[in-house]
Amino acid sequence: MYAIELGTEKSDKFRIWIKGEAAVLMKDGEFNYSELRKNELDMEQVRSMLRQQSIFSIDEVKDLILEPGGKFSVNKYKKQGSVTPEMLGLKPLDDPVTYLLVDKGDLEEKMLERMGKSENWLREQLENRGYPPLEKLLYVEWCPEKGFSVKTKLDDKIQRDKLN
Structure with a gap:
């Protein structure tokens, strides 16, 4: 186990071979079809993974990355994101100690x-x-x-x- 960790630290090629590499499935709202095919993903699988992150339309997604562990990282379009107190000019207080x-x-x-x-x-x-x-x-x-x-x-x- 130690040898594997040492090898992944010292060599990028070995690290990628052992741990994998993130795959950019969507960039600026455009799908990378070759990465979808390479990772054997169909659109319903992508939609299912997005729904698990409370994203119900692909139109909300600007960038989509398949991480080596199999989870998605999503960057949503700002217009699709949640309104924050800062956007409204508010200064929210931290939750108090109880x-x-x-x-x-x-x-x-x-x-x-x-x-x-x-x-x-x-x-x-x-x-x-x-x-x-x-x-x-x-x-x-x-x-x-x-x-x-x-x-x-x-x-x-x-x-x-x-x-x-």
Whole structure:
């Protein structure tokens, strides 16, 4: 095994012979028919692989590469891509850190400790918001930016409460 890795590092021809080489199947929206034939691919196989990447029309694809491992790498036309927040002039925030404080009805004391909070703090916060006692809660998550997310043992509905 070591000899093979060493050989693939030292020789491009040996690496290509062992690991294979990427095949450019489409460039700038035009198929390379000889590469399709060489790799024994028909159009339905290509369409199937594209659908697995949520691409449902070949018209969306600018460049298509068959990687040595058999997977496709796709470069879509920008007009076909998803709209990003940056395109709309927005500056999205990163997802905030959340803390699991109650899991399956059990208080996560180490998490409270890590946050510098106490069980009394948690009980007071939940009581002030009208939630039942800890013993009746299935799940409590807290995020400094979003507040509490609480699920009781009595219902299937997650309740969100913004911390003010």
